[in-house]
Amino acid sequence: MRHCSRSPAGDCTLADVTLPSLGESVTEGIITQWFKKVGDVVARDEPLFEVSTDKVDSEMPSPAAGVLTQILAEEGDTVQTGARVAVIEESGTSAPEVSDKPIVEVAAVDDTPVLAPESPSPAPTASSAPAESVSSGVVMSPVVRRILADGEVEPSSIRGSGAGGAITRRDAERAVANGPTDELVVPLSNARRRMGEHMSVSAQSAPHGFVAVEADGEIFGELEALGRATRDGVHITDEMLVGLAAARALGEYEFLNATFAGDELVVHRTVNLGFVRVADNDGMLVPVVHAAAGLTLRALARRVSEVGERVVARRLTTDDLMGGTFTLSGAPSEHALWSVPILIQPQVATLSVGAVREVPVVVSKTGAATVQAGRRLILGLSFDHRVCESTAAAGYLERVAELLAGLDLESEH
Numbered sequence: 001m002r003h004c005s006r007s008p009a010g011d012c013t014l015a016d017v018t019l020p021s022l023g024e025s026v027t028e029g030i031i032t033q034w035f036k037k038v039g040d041v042v043a044r045d046e047p048l049f050e051v052s053t054d055k056v057d058s059e060m061p062s063p064a065a066g067v068l069t070q071i072l073a074e075e076g077d078t079v080q081t082g083a084r085v086a087v088i089e090e091s092g093t094s095a096p097e098v099s100d101k102p103i104v105e106v107a108a109v110d111d112t113p114v115l116a117p118e119s120p121s122p123a124p125t126a127s128s129a130p131a132e133s134v135s136s137g138v139v140m141s142p143v144v145r146r147i148l149a150d151g152e153v154e155p156s157s158i159r160g161s162g163a164g165g166a167i168t169r170r171d172a173e174r175a176v177a178n179g180p181t182d183e184l185v186v187p188l189s190n191a192r193r194r195m196g197e198h199m200s201v202s203a204q205s206a207p208h209g210f211v212a213v214e215a216d217g218e219i220f221g222e223l224e225a226l227g228r229a230t231r232d233g234v235h236i237t238d239e240m241l242v243g244l245a246a247a248r249a250l251g252e253y254e255f256l257n258a259t260f261a262g263d264e265l266v267v268h269r270t271v272n273l274g275f276v277r278v279a280d281n282d283g284m285l286v287p288v289v290h291a292a293a294g295l296t297l298r299a300l301a302r303r304v305s306e307v308g309e310r311v312v313a314r315r316l317t318t319d320d321l322m323g324g325t326f327t328l329s330g331a332p333s334e335h336a337l338w339s340v341p342i343l344i345q346p347q348v349a350t351l352s353v354g355a356v357r358e359v360p361v362v363v364s365k366t367g368a369a370t371v372q373a374g375r376r377l378i379l380g381l382s383f384d385h386r387v388c389e390s391t392a393a394a395g396y397l398e399r400v401a402e403l404l405a406g407l408d409l410e411s412e413h
Helices: 142-150 169-177 190-205 218-226 238-249 297-312 390-405
Strands: 004-006 013-018 028-034 047-052 057-061 066-071 078-080 084-090 133-135 138-140 208-216 258-261 264-267 273-275 326-329 349-353 357-365 368-384
Touching (some): 047 084, 218 238, 238 326, 368 390
Parallel strands (some): 273 326
Antiparallel strands (some): 028 078
8 A cells, every 4th residue: 555765855755645455346436535634644554535435435544654745636536446546754753553454334325315496387388388277267287187186186275386376287296295296316325326337237247147946944933943042142044044055055066156257267165155235225235254164053143143233333344345255145025035136246146035934835745735834935046157057056046945954953053
């Protein structure tokens, strides 16, 4: 992050401040705030500026102690990683260090709506506007009359804002809605805009495929009977159970635990499992549990819970977001059957989990088919067709279902 050279005076050095990489596939960021101005004294590792990417907002520390002599990128500028953004004239003595790594905060949404200005309805003309009608001395167009009639509103109860007291379409809409009808213009946050850009690139660059299977969900009933809290007191979710089986199944389907590097496929032997999380309803983050395949259910639950707490507290580190090799997307609601996720580049597969449902299940007993209550869920896989076809993807999902059904909760708990 720094490059030093001798100053003209010869008694101090100049340190270049550059924009470091904040994660895989992140090539640029937007300078959103400078905490110092030119001429200010800064301590080494003191927060110097904030940068926003599609994944996170980060406070970047100063690489040196001294005086900020130049700011080369203003607030709002988009800067490539590795580019110079400022220059610090280092002092002869070092200042106390403030932090040992940048703190990463989830981008916050400015949810204050911006109201669009109301455009007055144009005065009708003989050539362009529909003929107006008069009812009890109130001027209305046929469209306005229909809106009021459908909403069962008497025209005489409305004070028109149009020319000569005419009731405009907006007047009628307000009366029927019995509330505000102005459109809201809500600008996209940087997080949502950049997320959309990356998802668009992923959808266009990777030939997506999708396959889904129905899996036996009786294991979740066993979990409820045993208790959802681990010996450590951590709550076990349905997503954690599926994640454990998914990570272990990748040992037999290594080609899905892979990432693209240009035209080459890098197959990873370590499963770094990403979990999709919504950040303050402002887009998604995918924190990573590293080396997930070797964990017990108890250990995986603890790791997922810890990273989830950091998401809520907005205290994720860059390590939490880097190195993912496979992603799991949990059920978006208790009624969602499945979702079709877009691949998280440069990964080649994402597993989606549907809600666990209580359904009638046909079973065979003593040669006769009977119907009884059971639990089922849908497992779906979005995959890159450059890696496999739907038959192999379905084989992976069926193996996940087998491992899920065969989990020994007593020992894993």
